Amino acid sequence: MLDFPRWKVISISLLLAFGVLMSLPSLFFGENHKYWPTFLPDETINLGLDLSGGSHILLEADPADVAETRLQTMEESVRAEMRRANPRINIGDISRKDGVLSFMVRDSTQVDAAREALLPLTTGAGLTGQRDWDIEVRDDTRFVVSPTSAGLDNAVDNAMDTATDVIRRRIDEMGTREPTIIRQGDMRIVVQVPGLEDPEALKELLGKTAKLEFKLVDFEADPNAVAEGRPPVGSQIFPYPDNPSGLPNIAVKRLGGISGDKLTDAGQGFDQETNAPVVNITFDTEGGAKFARLTQNNVGRPFAIILDGEVLSAPNINEPILGGSAQISGNFTVDEANQLSIALRSGALPVELQVVEERTVGPDLGADSIRKGMIAAIIGTAAVLAFMVVTYGRFGFYANFALALNLFLILGIMAIFNATLTLPGIAGFILTVGSAVDANVLINERIREERRRGRRVVQAVEVGYKEASRAIFDANITNVIAGLLLFIFGSGPVRGFAVVLIIGIVTSVFTAVVVTRMLVALWLRRTRPQELVI
Amino acid sequence: MKLLKLVPDTTNIAFLKWRNIAVAISILMIIGSMALVAQRGLNFGVDFVGGQMIRTTFTQMEDAPITELREKVGALGYGDPTIQRFGQPNEVSIRMKLPTGSDQDPELANTMADEITGMLKTEYPDVRIDGVDSVSGKVSEELLSKGVWSLVGAMLAITLYIWIRFEWQFGAGALFALFHDVALTFGFFALTQLEFNLNIVAALLTIIGYSLNDTIVVYDRIRENLKKYRKMDIIALLDLSVNETLARTVMTSLTMLVALIALIIWGPDVIFGFAAAMFLGVFIGTYSSVYMAAPILIWLKVGPDSFVPPASAGDRAEKLGDPEEVG
Numbered sequence: 001m002l003d004f005p006r007w008k009v010i011s012i013s014l015l016l017a018f019g020v021l022m023s024l025p026s027l028f029f030g031e032n033h034k035y036w037p038t039f040l041p042d043e044t045i046n047l048g049l050d051l052s053g054g055s056h057i058l059l060e061a062d063p064a065d066v067a068e069t070r071l072q073t074m075e076e077s078v079r080a081e082m083r084r085a086n087p088r089i090n091i092g093d094i095s096r097k098d099g100v101l102s103f104m105v106r107d108s109t110q111v112d113a114a115r116e117a118l119l120p121l122t123t124g125a126g127l128t129g130q131r132d133w134d135i136e137v138r139d140d141t142r143f144v145v146s147p148t149s150a151g152l153d154n155a156v157d158n159a160m161d162t163a164t165d166v167i168r169r170r171i172d173e174m175g176t177r178e179p180t181i182i183r184q185g186d187m188r189i190v191v192q193v194p195g196l197e198d199p200e201a202l203k204e205l206l207g208k209t210a211k212l213e214f215k216l217v218d219f220e221a222d223p224n225a226v227a228e229g230r231p232p233v234g235s236q237i238f239p240y241p242d243n244p245s246g247l248p249n250i251a252v253k254r255l256g257g258i259s260g261d262k263l264t265d266a267g268q269g270f271d272q273e274t275n276a277p278v279v280n281i282t283f284d285t286e287g288g289a290k291f292a293r294l295t296q297n298n299v300g301r302p303f304a305i306i307l308d309g310e311v312l313s314a315p316n317i318n319e320p321i322l323g324g325s326a327q328i329s330g331n332f333t334v335d336e337a338n339q340l341s342i343a344l345r346s347g348a349l350p351v352e353l354q355v356v357e358e359r360t361v362g363p364d365l366g367a368d369s370i371r372k373g374m375i376a377a378i379i380g381t382a383a384v385l386a387f388m389v390v391t392y393g394r395f396g397f398y399a400n401f402a403l404a405l406n407l408f409l410i411l412g413i414m415a416i417f418n419a420t421l422t423l424p425g426i427a428g429f430i431l432t433v434g435s436a437v438d439a440n441v442l443i444n445e446r447i448r449e450e451r452r453r454g455r456r457v458v459q460a461v462e463v464g465y466k467e468a469s470r471a472i473f474d475a476n477i478t479n480v481i482a483g484l485l486l487f488i489f490g491s492g493p494v495r496g497f498a499v500v501l502i503i504g505i506v507t508s509v510f511t512a513v514v515v516t517r518m519l520v521a522l523w524l525r526r527t528r529p530q531e532l533v534i
Numbered sequence: 535m536k537l538l539k540l541v542p543d544t545t546n547i548a549f550l551k552w553r554n555i556a557v558a559i560s561i562l563m564i565i566g567s568m569a570l571v572a573q574r575g576l577n578f579g580v581d582f583v584g585g586q587m588i589r590t591t592f593t594q595m596e597d598a599p600i601t602e603l604r605e606k607v608g609a610l611g612y613g614d615p616t617i618q619r620f621g622q623p624n625e626v627s628i629r630m631k632l633p634t635g636s637d638q639d640p641e642l643a644n645t646m647a648d649e650i651t652g653m654l655k656t657e658y659p660d661v662r663i664d665g666v667d668s669v670s671g672k673v674s675e676e677l678l679s680k681g682v683w684s685l686v687g688a689m690l691a692i693t694l695y696i697w698i699r700f701e702w703q704f705g706a707g708a709l710f711a712l713f714h715d716v717a718l719t720f721g722f723f724a725l726t727q728l729e730f731n732l733n734i735v736a737a738l739l740t741i742i743g744y745s746l747n748d749t750i751v752v753y754d755r756i757r758e759n760l761k762k763y764r765k766m767d768i769i770a771l772l773d774l775s776v777n778e779t780l781a782r783t784v785m786t787s788l789t790m791l792v793a794l795i796a797l798i799i800w801g802p803d804v805i806f807g808f809a810a811a812m813f814l815g816v817f818i819g820t821y822s823s824v825y826m827a828a829p830i831l832i833w834l835k836v837g838p839d840s841f842v843p844p845a846s847a848g849d850r851a852e853k854l855g856d857p858e859e860v861g
Contacts, residue, residue, distance in 0.1 A: 050804075058673065060640065199666070200648060355644040356670040365589065365664035369802040380796030384789045390538045391785065424736055427797060427805050431740065431812070434793030435747070438786045442751065445782040452543060471754035474699055475747040481695060482688045482743035486736060489684030491677065494736045501740070533537065 004521040012518055016405050019507075022412030043415045047194075048422030050493050051370050053363030054194035059206060059353040061163065061187050066156045066351050067147065071096050074121070074133070074145060078103070081117045089114050100146040108141050118145070156186065159350040164189055167353075169346035170205050189353065199360045201339075209308045209352050210343035212260025212328075214294070217302040217314050221251035238304065240311035242331045250311050252304045258294060262287025266344035268337040271329060277337040279328040281344060288324025296320040305330070307340070359492070373426035380430045381407075388437055392444045393533045398519045399440035402511040406436055409507040410500065419503075422496030432504035438475075439512035442468040448534055457532050458524055465517055472513060476505050540788070541781040549776045549824055550769050553832075556825040560714055567721020574724045579731030580667050582681070584632040584674035586647035587667045591625045594660035598626040606657060612646050621803040625664075632671050640670040681735040685716065688742055696746075700753055701840050707830035708749050711822040715745045718818050719811055728807045737811035744790070744812075745819030748783060749827045755779050756831065764838040772828050783820060790816050 025036055026045040036042055049056050075094050078101065082089040091114075092104035105114050115135060122133040122145075132151025136144045147155075164183050171179045171193065180192040196202060218235040226249050231237045240250040265282040283291055294303070295317045304314040305328050312330035332340070385403070388396035410432065414421065447464035455463060483505065486498035580587045592598045600617050607615040607628060616629040628650065636642040647668035654661045669677070689712050697705030719738055723730050755775040763771060794816065797809040 060672075200651075203644070203648075354641045355668075356640045357673045358644055358647065358666060358668045360663075360666040362662065362664040364591075364662060365804075369804065372800060372802040373805075376796045376799075376801035379800055380793040383792045383796065387789060387792060391540070393537050423802060423804060424733055424808065427801070427808060430793045430797055430801075431790070434790035435744065435786070437789050438747065438782075441782050441785045441789070445779075445785070448543070448781070449778065467758075471751045474696075474754060475750045478692045478695060478746045478750060479743040481691045482739045482746075485684045485688040485691065486739045489680040489687070490736065491680070491732065494732050497736050501743075 004518055004525070009518060009522070012514060016409070016511075016515065019409035019412035020405070022415050023408045023410075026411055026415045041416075043418055045411060045414045046418060046420040047366075047370075048420045048425065048493055048496050049192060049194060049359070049366075050361050050423045051366050051373075051421065051426075052194045053196075053361050053366035054192065055196045055199040055202060055358065055360040056492065057191045057193075057199070057203065057206065057355055058184075058357035059167075059189045059191065060356045061156070061160060061351040061353055063152070063156055063187060066159050067099055067152060069351065070147065070152070070155050071099065071101060074101055077121050078118065078145070081121065082114065085113060085117045089117070100144055102142060102144045105141050105143065111137060111141060114143065118143070156351075160187065160189070162347075162350045163353060166347050166349050167191060167206060170342055171202070173342045173346060174202070174205065176202075188356075195363060196360070199358065203355055203358070205339055205343060206353060207355065208339075208343045209349045210260070210340075210346075211308055211348045212263070212344060213257055213306040214259075214291070215252040215254075215257035215304050215306060216294075216298060217304050218251040218253050219302065223247060226251045238306055238309065238311045240304075240314070242313065243311075250304060250314060252306070252311075256294070258287060258290050260344060261348060262290070263344055266341040268334065268341045269327070271327065276329065277332045277334045278330075279332070279337050279341045279344065280325060281328060282325045285324070291324065291326065292320060292322045296322075369423050369426075373423065377426060377430050377433075381433050384433055384437060388440070392440075394523075395440070395444050395447070395516075395520070395534050398516045399437055399444070399512065401519065402440065402515045403433065403436055403508075405515060406504070406508050406511040407433070409511065410503050413503050413507065414499070419499050420496050421500070422493035424493045424497035425500045428497045428500035428504065432500065432508060435479075436504065436508035436512060439468070439472045439509060440516060442472055443513075443516070444534060447532070451532060451534070457529055460532070461520060461524065465513070469513060472509065476509050479505050539781075541784050545777045545780055546773075547777060547780075548773055550773050550829065550832075553825060553829040557829055560822075560826060563721070564714060564717045567717045567724065570721050570724035574727070576720070576723050576730040577727040579729045580629065580643075580669045580674065581731040582674055582678040584636065584643055584669050584671040585630050586643050586650070586669070587627055587629045587665075588647065588650060588654075588663065589620070589625070589627045589665040590654060591622070591662045591664055592658060592660055593624070593662050595624050597623045599658075600626060603628065606653060607650055610646075610649055610653060612649075620806075625803075632674075636671050640672055643668040643670050677732060681732065684735065685738055685742075688739055689713070689716070692742065692746055696750070696753070700757060701836070703831055703834035703836045703840065704753050704757075706834060707827040708746060708753075710830055711745060711749055711826040712742055714822045714826045715741055715815060715818050719815060722811070722814055726810075728810065731807070733805070733808040734811055737808045737815065740812060741815030741819055744815060745822060748786075748820055749823040751779050751782060752776060752823050752828060756828070756836075760836070760838045760840070768832055768837060772831065776824055776828065783823075787816055787820050 022041065022043070025042045075096060078094065082091050089110045090106040092106060094101060094103040105111050115137065118135055122131045122135060132148055132154060134146050134148055136146070138144055160183055164181060167189060168181045171181065171191065176193050176196065178194060180190070182190045184190050191206065193202060218232060221232045221235060225232065226237060227247050229237050229249060231251055234254055235251045236254050237249050237251055239248060241248070243250060262283050263281050264284045267280050269278055269280040270276065271278045299317050299320060302314045302316050305312045312328060315329060328340070385400045388399050390396070392399065407429070410429070443464050446468045447460050450460035450463045480502060483498050483502040487495055487502065490498055598619065603626070604615060604617055607630070612630055612633045618627050618629070619625065620627055630646060630650070633642055633646055647666050651663055651666060654663065689709060692712070693705045693709040696708045716738060719741060723734065752775060755778055756772060759766070759771050759775050766774070791813065794809055794813045797805060798813060801809060
C-alpha cells in the first residue's frame with residue numbers, strides 16, 4: 001500500500017493535468033476564444049440543440065416515390081430507344097402498372113431487335129454485377145421490364161446520397177452556421193441547425209423538390225376537357241393555380257420539353273418591364289442549345305414553367321432565347337423568388353422528402369435550461385461534497401478532490417471527442433456526482449470495518465481498497481451495460497445522457513480508486529499515523 | 535474531529551425476518567402497478583404516440599389564457615388539445631395527438647404543429663414559442679419499440695453478467711429485483727400521470743443500473759461471507775451481509791438523493807419527470823436489493839457450496855477469477 005512508485009505518481013498526475021487542461025476551453029473560453037493560447041488544443045464540448053436552441057429535423061423519403069420516378073425515366077428511355085432503333089420499332093401503349101413497365105412490340109419480327117436495344121438500359125447495379133432491371137418477353141411480343149431489388153436499393157441509395165448533398169448546399173446557401181446533415185439508415189436524413197430562429201423557412205426550403213420543367217402549352221386542347229382533368233392525346237394536365245384565365249389546370253405537350261437539371265445558375269432579379277420579382281436562370285451549353293431550338297421553333301406560342309408538378313406561369317415566347325439564360329416569372333415575392341433560386345441553384349432533390357420528426361427549441365428556453373441546470377449542478381455537488389467531508393473527514397476530502405478531478409476529466413474527454421452536452425447530459429453529470437462517491441463510500445466503509453476488526457492502520461487501508469474494488473468493478477460494469485444500451489437505442493438528447501454516464505463511470509472509477517489511493521498512500525507514507533479518523 | 539456516523543458501527547437488524555411479508559407486499563405492489571398501468575394507462579408523450587407538443591410562454595401575461603387557447607386550438611379541427619402549465623403560470627404546453635389520416639401522410643403532425651404555432655403568433659403577439667416537437671406515427675412507433683428493447687435488453691444483459699460473475703441464483707435474484715423496480719416505476723407513472731417520454735426511458739435504465747449497483751454490493755458481501763462462514767445459517771448470513779453493507783447503502787443513497795433533490799428543485803422543468811422517477815428509483819432500488827434480491831437466494835437454496843461445487847464449476851470460477859486475484 002505504502003509502496004506507490006514515483007513513476008505512477010507522475011503518470012497519474014500528468015493524466016489528470018491533461019484532462020483538466022482539455023476541459024478548460026469548454027469551461028472558460030467558450031465565448032472568449034481569443035484568450036486561450038493558440039499552441040494548446042482548443043477542442044470544446046458541443047452544446048446540444050436543447051441547450052443552444054435550434055432545430056432538429058428528420059426527413060424521410062418514400063421508396064415508392066423513387067421507384068415511380070425511376071419507372072418514369074425508364075419509360076422515357078424505352079420510347080427513345082425504340083424510336084432511335086433502325087428500323088424504328090413500333091410499340092403499343094406503355095403501361096406502368098404495379099411497378100413494372102410493359103408494352104407490346106407491334107411487329108413480332110422485331111422482338112429480338114427490341115431486346116437488343118433495351119439491354120444497354122439495364123446496366124449492372126453496383127459492384128455485384130447484378131442487373132438493375134429484368135427484361136422478360138411474354139406471349140411472344142409483350143415486353144415486361146421490372147426493376148430488380150438490387151437495382152432499386154441501389155437507386156434509393158444513390159437518390160439519398162444526392163439528396164443529402166442537395167440539402168447541404170441549400171442550407172449552406174441560407175447562410176446558417178454549423179449545420180449538421182447526416183444520412184441516417186436507408187431512407188432518412190437528419191438535419192440539425194443550431195440557433196435557428198425560423199424553422200418554417202428551413203422546412204419550406206427542404207420540402208421543395210425543385211424539379212423545374214419547361215413544356216409547350218397544348219393550346220389546341222379543349223378547355224372543358226382540361227378543366228375536368230382529361231388530357232388530349234400526347235398531352236398531360238398540370239395544375240395552374242395562378243392561371244390568368246381562371247382555369248385551375250393547363251394542358252402541356254408531353255414531349256419536347258426541357259428539364260431544369262441543365263441549369264448552371266439561378267438568382268433573384270426583377271422583370272425589366274413590370275418590375276416584379278423573377279428568377280433569372282442560366283443553362284449549360286447543352287441546355288442552352290436545346291432551349292434556343294425550342295424557342296426558335298415556337299415563337300408566338302406559350303410555354304409552361306412547371307415547378308414540382310405545378311405550373312408557375314405560361315408566358316408567350318416573344319422571340320427566340322438564344323443566349324442560354326431565361327427568366328422565370330410567377331406571382332413571386334422577393335423572398336419567394338430568392339428561395340426558389342436557392343433551391344434551383346442547389347439542384348433538384350431526386351426524391352421527395354417528408355418531415356417525419358421535428359424538434360425545435362427556442363434560444364430562451366435553451367439558455368434557461370443551461371442556467372437552471374448549472375444551478376442544480378452546483379448546489380447538488382456542493383451538498384455532496386459537504387456530506388462527504390462531514391462523514392469521512394480526511395478520506396472524504398480525498399474523495400471530494402477525486403470527484404472534482406472527475407468532473408474536469410469528464411468535460412475534458414467530452415471535449416476531446418467533441419461530444420455533445422445535452423440537457424439530460426447535465427442530469428447525467430449530476431447523477432455522476434451522486435454515484436461517483438459510491439466507490440469511495442464502499443472503500444471508506446470497508447476501512448472502518450477493518451479497523452474495527454482490529455487491523456492496523458496501513459493494513460486496514462490496504463484491505464479496504466482491495467476488498468471493495470471487486471464490488472466496485474462489478475457494480476460499474478453493469479452500469480456501463482445499461483449505459484451502452486441507452487446509447488445504442490437512445491436518440492438525440494438521451495444519447496447525450498448515455499455518453500456522459502459512460503464517460504463518468506470510467507473516469508469515476510479511475511479517480512475514486514486510483515487517485516484517492518495515491519493520495520492516501522502518499523499521506524500514510526509521510527505521516528505514518530497510528531490512528532485513523534474515518 | 536468528530537465525524538458524522540449515520541449508521542452505528544455495528545448494527546444487527548433482522549431484516550430478513552420480514553421477508554415473507556415484504557415479498558408479499560412487493561408482489562401486491564407489482565400487481566397493483568400493472569393494474570394501474572392497464573386501467574389508467576401511461577400518459578405517453580409525443581415521443582411514443584406521435585403528434586405534437588408546443589411549449590410557449592406568454593411574455594406579457596400573468597396567466598396563460600388556457601380556456602381560450604383550448605377553444606382556439608380546437609377550432610383548427612385537429613381535435614382537442616391537452617393544455618398544461620409547466621413552471622410559471624404563464625408557461626403552457628399544448629399537446630395534440632396525431633390527427634386522423636396521419637398514417638397516409640406522415641407530414642401531418644408537422645403541418646399541424648406549423649398551423650398551431652402560426653395561429654398562436656397571429657392571435658397572441660406576446661407569445662414566445664419555446665419549443666416545438668412534432669413526431670409522426672412511424673417515428674414514434676420506432677422510438678417506442680427501441681425504448682422497450684433497450685429496457686428488456688439491459689435487464690437481460692445485466693442478468694447474464696451477474697450469472698457469469700456470481701451464480702445463476704444471483705442472476706435470477708437480480709432479474710427479479712429489476713423487474714420489481716421497473717414495474718413499480720411504471721406504476722408510479724400510471725398513478726401520477728406524469729408524461730412518459732424518452733427521458734423516462736433513460737431514467738428507467740439509470741434506475742436499473744443504480745438498483746443493480748446496490749444489489750451487487752450486497753451480493754458481493756454475501757458471496758464473501760458464504761466463503762468465510764461456511765457453517766452459518768443462510769438467513770443469519772444474509773442478515774449479517776445486509777447489516778455490514780448498511781452504512782454504505784445509506785450513505786450512497788443519501789448522496790444520490792441529495793443530487794436528485796437539487797435537480798428536482800432547481801433543475802430545468804423539462805427534466806422534472808426524469809428526476810422524480812430517479813428519486814423514486816433510488817428508494818425502490820435500495821429496498822429491492824434487500825427484500826427482493828436477497829430472499830430469493832434462500833428459496834433458490836444458495837449455500838457455501840454454490841461457489842465450490844463439483845470440479846467443473848470450480849474450474850470455471852477460477853478461470854473467470856476475481857479482480858483481486860488477477861491484479
